[in-house]
Amino acid sequence: MRRGRRDRQKTAKQQTKRCLWMSLGICSIAVILGALLLHSSGYAGYFISGMRERLEARFPGNDPGGKDPGFQPGDDEPGKHSGEKSDYESGVGTGGGSGNEPDSGESNGSGETINGPGDSTISPMDDGELYRLGVNELGKVPIIMYHDVQDYEAEWVRSRSNLRNDLERFHDLGYSLVLLSDYLSGNISVPAGKAPLVLTFDDGTRGQFRMIEGDEGLIPDPDCAVGILLEFSRTHPEFGHAATFFVNSGNPFGDASRIEENFRFLLENGMEIGNHTRTHANLAYASPEAVVREIGSLVNEVRGICGYEPVSLALPFGGYPRSTESLLAGTWDDQEYVNKGILLVGAEPAPSPFSRKFNPLAIPRIRGSQEELDKWLGEFEEYPDERFVSDGRSETVTIRQGRSADLEPERVLDLEVREYPCDMDSVVP
Ligand SMILES: [Zn+2]
Structure with a gap:
């Protein structure tokens, strides 16, 4: 049972x-x-x-990652990435974020640009088009070094009218501005056929940046470098107004009462702050500990003021320390710093960020003087093949056939490499 x-x-x-x-x-x-x-x-x-798409938006393919020192606290700062606009910009209808907008960029009516440069929605060009534009992402990039900007010209001073002429000349020669940090990361986001150019300003002077009373509150003085750049990019939006300002501690831009506001204005308007050491020290004569202090304490100070972390160092007087040990990374006062590039004072165009010749410990610059600009811009006009010319897509590295041995795999990483024939007969029927 x-x-x-x-x-x-x-x-x-x-x-x-x-x-x-x-x-x-x-x-x-x-x-x-x-x-x-x-x-x-x-x-x-x-x-x-x-x-x-969502993944790519989160991890843009234009950052060669691994070589990067990793996440920087400043990475999410407003204005660091192209495309973002500050209140100031949208208020006065200034074009493009840190960078540049293509002439053909469609507007959605709210001032934002659809299909910006480096956008993955732009379809790849055919070989003939690449040849016609002279695309060459192994070419050299001019990094211009300015100091003060005044109403006169001198050894370390560019006159306002000459700075305006320089911008006009860069634009007419087919250049578009990129941030130094983007060049150092290989994130070259300029329209197809344009050549990237980097502007740097050392010493943080009033001639570079000062605010004045305008009709509706404070505005950048139209006669300082920042004002001149913003004004020019308003009428030449595809040129952009990216620039890096290398500052010291104490009284950047000669106005101790507005340090935070000034830093924030630059960052929110697609410009960036670089490290010029705490006391403008000649590191060639500094002890190893002083080198770390000079670099690290300036980074800590800027971070403390506005949360942004400078990722590049311009050596005062071009003075190179005896040891490179603490240049690219170090710790001061329990806080780490990372430099993606160490900038020299001279004296030639910089290699492509994808080239084997790229050396983060020695990034050359061209002095923003008439003589040096004439020399190097003239050199590129004479030998246009030497110049970096963009394919307009930051996720691909486009080079001429037979040049792949010049690529540095550690710099290219997961970017797609595209080669095209540079022999006209094989391209144009
Ligand atoms: Zn200096």
């Missing part, structure tokens, strides 16, 4: 189990059929590509 009941219970259990397995089987078949249906109707591809 007992046994019979147990048997019945057993049979009931087995039946329940069988039911469960059957429903599981039906469910699985339904899922498989559903997936097949989705796939055949193209929806699966849509989901996958949507997911990929």
Whole structure:
């Protein structure tokens, strides 16, 4: 009797189990059929590509990652990334964030540009187009070194009118501005056919940046470097107004009462702050500890003021320390610093950030004087093949056929390399 009941219970259990397995089987078949249906109707591809886009938006493919020193606290600062606009910019209708907008950029009506440079939605060009534009992402990049900007010209001073002329000249020669940090990361985001150019200003002088009372509050003085740059990019939005200002401690831009506001204004308007050491020290004569202090304490100070972390160092007087040990990374006052590049005072165009010749410990600059600009801009006009010319897509490195040995794999990393023939007969029928 007992046994019979147990048997019945057993049979009931087995039946329940069988039911469960059957429903599981039906469910699985339904899922498989559903997936097949989705796939055949193209929806699966849509989901996958949507997911990929979201991933790419989060981790843009234009950052050669691994070589980068990793996440910087300043990475999420406003204005650091192109495309973002500050209140000032949108208020006065200034063009493009840190960088540049293509002439053909469509507007969505709110002042934002769709299909910006380096956008992955821009379809790759054919060989003929690359040849016609002279695309060469192994070419050299001019990094211009200015100091003060005044109403006169002197050894370490560029006159305002000459600075305005320089911008006009860079623009007319097909250059577009990129941030130094973007050059150092290999994130070259200029329209196709344009050549990237980097502007740097050493010493943080009033001639570089000062605010004055305008009709609706404070505005950058139209006669300081920042004002001149913003004014020029208003009428030449594809040129941009990216620039890096190398400051020291104490009284940057000669106005101790507005240090934070001035830093924030620069960052929010697509410009950036670089490290020029705490006391403008000649590191060639500094002890190893003084080198770390000079670099690290300035980074800590800027970080304390506005949360931004400078990632490049311009050596005062071009003085190179005896040891390179603490240049690219170090710790001061329990806080770490990282430099993506150490900038020299002279004296030639810088190598492509993808080239084997790129050396973060020695980034050369061209002095912003008439003589040096004439010399190097003239050199590029005479030998246009020497110049970096962008393919307009920051996720690809486009080079001429047969040059791949000049690429530094550690700098290219997961970027797609595209080669095209540079022999005209094989391109143009
Ligand atoms: Zn200096």
